[in-house]
Amino acid sequence: MRVLACLALVALLLSCTDSERYRLAGSGAEWRSSGSDEILADLQPRYPDFFAVVLEPSRTQDLEILKIREDLEEGHGRAPFDALNAVAVAYFELNSRAERGLEDETGGARYLVDSFRATKLLSIPWRAYADIEDPRLRDAILDFYEDIARGEKRDAGASALRITRTVASLEKKEADPARLARIRGLTARLLELEASERDGASRAREARRGSP
Numbered sequence: 001m002r003v004l005a006c007l008a009l010v011a012l013l014l015s016c017t018d019s020e021r022y023r024l025a026g027s028g029a030e031w032r033s034s035g036s037d038e039i040l041a042d043l044q045p046r047y048p049d050f051f052a053v054v055l056e057p058s059r060t061q062d063l064e065i066l067k068i069r070e071d072l073e074e075g076h077g078r079a080p081f082d083a084l085n086a087v088a089v090a091y092f093e094l095n096s097r098a099e100r101g102l103e104d105e106t107g108g109a110r111y112l113v114d115s116f117r118a119t120k121l122l123s124i125p126w127r128a129y130a131d132i133e134d135p136r137l138r139d140a141i142l143d144f145y146e147d148i149a150r151g152e153k154r155d156a157g158a159s160a161l162r163i164t165r166t167v168a169s170l171e172k173k174e175a176d177p178a179r180l181a182r183i184r185g186l187t188a189r190l191l192e193l194e195a196s197e198r199d200g201a202s203r204a205r206e207a208r209r210g211s212p
Helices: 002-019 039-043 048-055 066-074 079-101 107-129 135-150 156-173 177-210
Strands: none
Touching: 039 079, 048 079, 066 079, 066 107, 079 107, 079 135, 107 135, 107 156, 135 156, 135 177, 156 177
């Protein structure tokens, strides 16, 4: 019985530790899950009101972000990591829906609503960064921003226009040399991605002008 109890305790500790990270790292184009890790399904019960608005395009009310902010800024254990991962899942969901909305007849309105929500979500970890003492959580926040910069997730490249200044301003909140270098490198990558997105948009406009 003692052996079984010890094994159960070890499994619980490993489960908690595994959740105390940015869980979308290495997930490629996916953001609701990463391999067998069903991230969205795991986080929905913790933030039901938040995800109810995120996942239902017809809902227009403000996102319920108070609990997420509290968990990220004041939580302990896995709570702040849950909050960060919820922000990430919601961000990629809303950002992709906003970009796809441009293709619909009512895309202008849809784009404005979802892009505004996505931008608002970016400010949550940015705001918490200065008050966070756990270096693992600071690294996890940078993992999230880096995931956007990679451009692997659908329509993530378009969000470079929203995030570059946000990431660059983290320099003022960071004293650790390694993380400071990481922020500067990430800012440079985002600037490259932003320039690429602008160039692509310009070529698309020229192509439309040249079409009959």
